[in-house]
Amino acid sequence: MDRVVEELVAALPEGAVVSDPDVVEGYRFDRASTVTPGRPRAVVRATCTADVQAVLRIASQHRVPVVPRGAGTGLSGGAAAVDGAITLSTDRMRAVDVDPAAMVAVVQPGALNAEVKAAAAEHGLWYPPDPSSYEICSIGGNLATNAGGLCCVRQGVTTDYVLGIEVVLADGRAVRLGGRTIKDVAGYDLKRLFVGSEGTLGVITEATLRLRPAPPPLATIVATFDDVVDAGRAVTAIMGQLRPATLELMDAAAVAAVEAVKPMGLAAVGALLLAQCDVGSADVAAVVAACESAGAAYVAATEDADEGELLLGARRMAIPCVERLGAVLIEDVGVPIPRIPDLVAAVEQVAARTQTRIPVIGHAGDGNFHPLVTFDPADADAAARAQVAFDEVMRAALALGGTITGEHGVGSLKAAHLHDQLGPDVLDLSRRVKAALDPDGILNPGKWI
Amino acid sequence: MDRVVEELVAALPEGAVVSDPDVVEGYRFDRASTVTPGRPRAVVRATCTADVQAVLRIASQHRVPVVPRGAGTGLSGGAAAVDGAITLSTDRMRAVDVDPAAMVAVVQPGALNAEVKAAAAEHGLWYPPDPSSYEICSIGGNLATNAGGLCCVRQGVTTDYVLGIEVVLADGRAVRLGGRTIKDVAGYDLKRLFVGSEGTLGVITEATLRLRPAPPPLATIVATFDDVVDAGRAVTAIMGQLRPATLELMDAAAVAAVEAVKPMGLAAVGALLLAQCDVGSADVAAVVAACESAGAAYVAATEDADEGELLLGARRMAIPCVERLGAVLIEDVGVPIPRIPDLVAAVEQVAARTQTRIPVIGHAGDGNFHPLVTFDPADADAAARAQVAFDEVMRAALALGGTITGEHGVGSLKAAHLHDQLGPDVLDLSRRVKAALDPDGILNPGKWI
Structure with a gap:
């Protein structure tokens, strides 16, 4: 047992320091399946603030890196283990x-x-x-x-x-x-x-x-479009008029992936919008009208909460359903709302150019999209093309004045692209802030900063 | 002309560097009337980003402080001039x-x-x-x-x-x-x-x-209470149920000060609540019911937009109306919503103890209050008591788990209390961030940081 681990064991409650390789293994990965994590020196399952303080004091003293970790469901490799580091899990701090x-x-x-x-x-x-x-x-x-x-x-x-x-x-x-x-x-x-x-x-x-x-009851509007550009126009029209509670988009491939698992009779659509508004408000009719004006093929509204939750549930299932088609590199790009059609078109072009399937889902009302770059992990050439596609989608978002990540984080997956987004001056500013707060650079090193 | 001013004049468009003492005088103060500002070396009225860059380059080179300034309506002395500094006004950058x-x-x-x-x-x-x-x-x-x-x-x-x-x-x-x-x-x-x-x-x-x-049309609810504690209970009840568009409180003294300028027949109330909710929503009735349950003496609702704006306008006039009573030290304290009655009671005690009038207005729905410490500026003893009252109200807010400033800023007026609020570790953290971004400390020195 190395000295750092000895000190951790001495400072922390019994059982808090985990070195059993099988247990440690479960703390190495997050859900960014294409990131290869390192091998931590130890996993600490902290029980309280004082435990976390003890870990950081010992780590600081020995200049050993620390990777903080929650439930390990991150999609960008932010919690992926680092060789020789302490993985500091908060999974026992549940109050x-x-x-x-x-x-x-x-x-x-x-x-x-x-x-x-x-x-x-x-x-x-x-x-x-x-x-x-x-x-x-x-x-x-x-x-x-x-x-x-x-x-x-x-x-x-x-x-x-x-x-x-x-x-x-x-x-x-x-x-x-x-x-x-x-x-x-x-x-x-x-x-x-x-x-x-x-x-x-x-x-x-x-x-x-x-x-x-507690929020008021919500009506759910579902609209299908032959063309995703029309769905994008509906989003712009809706957001210019009102503030829906939800406004989600799925493209044809994403709808098909969910249909394959949970059939709802929506297989052959070009794009699907899901919106929610307060029951009884004028917003419901306004959303329906905006979808119809934008050329929706089908529009329906329901005030039935269960039916609404079923539709939202289908949307939430999209990533796991697409994951049945192969390994997935999950994008998290964002663009200004009027550029949504351009982004979706750019994703289609990337998919064609790289011969890669990229179903698209997204929080359309915020311009935040998850193109799901899907590939056969056993096919090295397909994996390489998928990586190219992953990079090109982020470049496309930046070219449209957007961001490489709206909500998932940069982690290890997107570090290179972050540098493109921020540029040298903002990176310098970020590093000055980092150095001011973590002068030895022990906190989650080797990720984006 | 000193060398710094010479360099500014050379680097900036004609007329951008102001040294006429009468004009400079207008750029020394903000609206914190009790703060005595310093005398700037020069005022620069920047016309574009490049002008601002030129000022900061020259200031950095000579380690001359710079006080950035907007319209000068700040209430905490944040834009008050500093001796020998450059006051950098953005008042010509209006696009x-x-x-x-x-x-x-x-x-x-x-x-x-x-x-x-x-x-x-x-x-x-x-x-x-x-x-x-x-x-x-x-x-x-x-x-x-x-x-x-x-x-x-x-x-x-x-x-x-x-x-x-x-x-x-x-x-x-x-x-x-x-x-x-x-x-x-x-x-x-x-x-x-x-x-x-x-x-x-x-x-x-x-x-x-x-x-x-554009927001939906709003209904306005006005409720009067004999006791401000009842008004506080109404606020807690409203915020636990719904999200009003406005929820403002005025105490008896604040209402009386506005009545003296703009009579609306509301002179003899203990406290007044003003709320706004979407026309046609169930929220209007819920707010009325919450006020009645909390013991309101009078409650009325109107869907007339002009009438609503008149009532809100009266609330916005409160500070200028109170300023007719004397000099004012404007508080900006915040507390958790359930502590509103405790805060108002504490202010009353401070007023009694210091023999100072302190009308109270506030954004009750956010727990953010402006006790207006009012005094005769010609009476040195009253001014000293007002300063004691000003300090004690901030201490009372901190004792209630609150903040010394919810929206006006710390400026020069509240620096000492900020240190009490943050404590040495957070101040140290703040100073490390400041040093990382402004290593020579030229930006708005001598204020809180």
């Missing part, structure tokens, strides 16, 4: 404490998103952020990536719900940023610097999350 | 360019908030953030303080509308952060670090602001 009067939940990072939603619902309250993986992803990971989901178009993303955090810095100090007040401009907005920093600036050990009243 | 399809406005910092709203409205769009000073305050100042307003309770604050910024760093480099996409997690959230940094990290020279569709 959720709701204060209904203050409308906040005080949450440890290992709590699952669905657990926070459930705890809030017990008090008639709602934690809106809803990554499609909400049943299996942790709040810590949501904070690390500033995760989004289907509700963002009206409700915003994770950072919009963070009133305060406790974060352990690289040197082991725990600091509290923000608090419980809704508006707070006292000092720099440091908490929002840590949110979305993918474990490179500190380890969030607690978050005070804002809750909302 | 507003709306892209209706992308639903963004690209705005220079000197544009007034009202000008952005008007430009958006020409396209049927809306820029929500609405500080009460929206007709005279600039977007640059709004960004510097992360300004709020009456609409925040539903629509959020300035930072929620910033998709991208161009910012000139202390060394004169201009960088672009963010862009035009709605969701973007590529790299650190640096743009939100600059927003709210009160000119201490860089000078924002352009912002890409998100616009919304």
Whole structure:
């Protein structure tokens, strides 16, 4: 046992330091299946803030890297293990404490998103952020990536719900940023610097999350289009008029992939839009009209909540359904809303040029898309072409004034493209901030920064 | 003429460097009337990003401080001049360019908030953030303080509308952060670090602001209470059920101050709540019921937009009306919503203890309050007691788990209290970030950081 591991064992509760290779193996990967992770020196399953502090103190002293890790459901390799590093898992830090009067939940990072939603619902309250993986992803990971989901178009993303955090810095100090007040401009907005920093600036050990009243019942509108360009025009028209609760797009290939698993009679469509608006509001008719004006082949609206959830559920199933077709490189590009048709057209061209299947799903109301670059992992040539396609889709998004990642994070998968997006001056600025907060560079090294 | 001013004159367009003492005088103060500003070396009225870069390059080279300045309507002394510094005004950088399809406005910092709203409205769009000073305050100042307003309770604050910024760093480099996409997690959230940094990290020279569709018509509910504690209970009940478009509170003294200027028959109330909800929604009845349950003396709702605007206008007039009673130290404290009655009670106790009038107005739905510490500036003893009261209200907010500033900023007025709020570790963290971005400390020195 090396000295660092000895010190960890001495400092931490019994069982917190894991070195059994079979158990460690389960902490090496996240869900970015094409990333090859390193072999950690040890996995620490922290039970409290003090454990996290102990790990970072020891790591700092020995300049050993630390890879913070939530539930391991990340899609960009942000939690992938690093050779010789300590993987610091928060999966045992699961407390959720709701204060209904203050409308906040005080949450440890290992709590699952669905657990926070459930705890809030017990008090008639709602934690809106809803990554499609909400049943299996942790709040810590949501904070690390500033995760989004289907509700963002009206409700915003994770950072919009963070009133305060406790974060352990690289040197082991725990600091509290923000608090419980809704508006707070006292000092720099440091908490929002840590949110979305993918474990490179500190380890969030607690978050005070804002809750909302339970949402009103939603009507669901489904519209199919022969041509995805028409669907894009419908999105622009809808967003210019109103603020839907959901506005999702699936292209023909994505619809077909879901149909193959869960048939709903939607096989032969060019594109599908799913929208949700408040029951009884004028927005429902406005969305229907916008889809019809944009040339929808079929439009229907339902106020039945179960039927609406079935349709949304089909959308959430898209990634697992496409994964049945082969290995998948999951894009997360974003473009300004009027450029949606250009993005979809660019993806089609990339698919044709690289002879790769790329079904497209996306949070159309936010211009955030997940082209799913699909390939046979046993075919080395197909895998190479898929990598080219993956890169070209990100380049296309940047050429359209967009971003390489809207909600999944940069991780290890997109580091090169991040440099293209930010340019040398912003990278320099980012590195100065990183150096100010983690001078020895021990936090999640070898990822994008 | 000193050498720095000579270099400025040589580098900048004719007329951009102002040294006429009468003109300079108008650029020394903001609206924090109790702050005594210094005497700047020169005022530069920049016309473009390149001018701002030239100023910062020269200032960096000579290690001369720079005080960035918008419209000078700040309430905390953040733009107050510093002896020997360059005051860098953006008041000539006024361009507003709306892209209706992308639903963004690209705005220079000197544009007034009202000008952005008007430009958006020409396209049927809306820029929500609405500080009460929206007709005279600039977007640059709004960004510097992360300004709020009456609409925040539903629509959020300035930072929620910033998709991208161009910012000139202390060394004169201009960088672009963010862009035009709605969701973007590529790299650190640096743009939100600059927003709210009160000119201490860089000078924002352009912002890409998100616009919304024009809002639906609003009904206005007015409720009076004999006791402000009952009004506080109504706020908690409303916020637990729904998301109003506005939820404002005025205490008896604030109502009386407005009545004295603009009589509306509301003189003898203990507290007044103003709420707005979508016309035709069930929320109107829910707000009325919540006020009645909490013991309102009088409740009325109107769907008449003009009547609603008249009531909101009375609320916006509160600060100028109170200013007729004497000099005012404007608080900006925030507390968790259930602590509103405790805050109001604490303010009453401070007022009694210090024999100072402190009318209270506030954005109740966000728990953000403006106790207005009012005194006769010709009475030195009253002024000293007012300063004690000002300090004690901030201490009371902190004791209630709150903040010393929800939307006005720290500036020069609240620096000591900020240190109490943040504590030494967070201050150290803030200073490390400051040093990373402004190593010579030339940007707005002597304010809070």
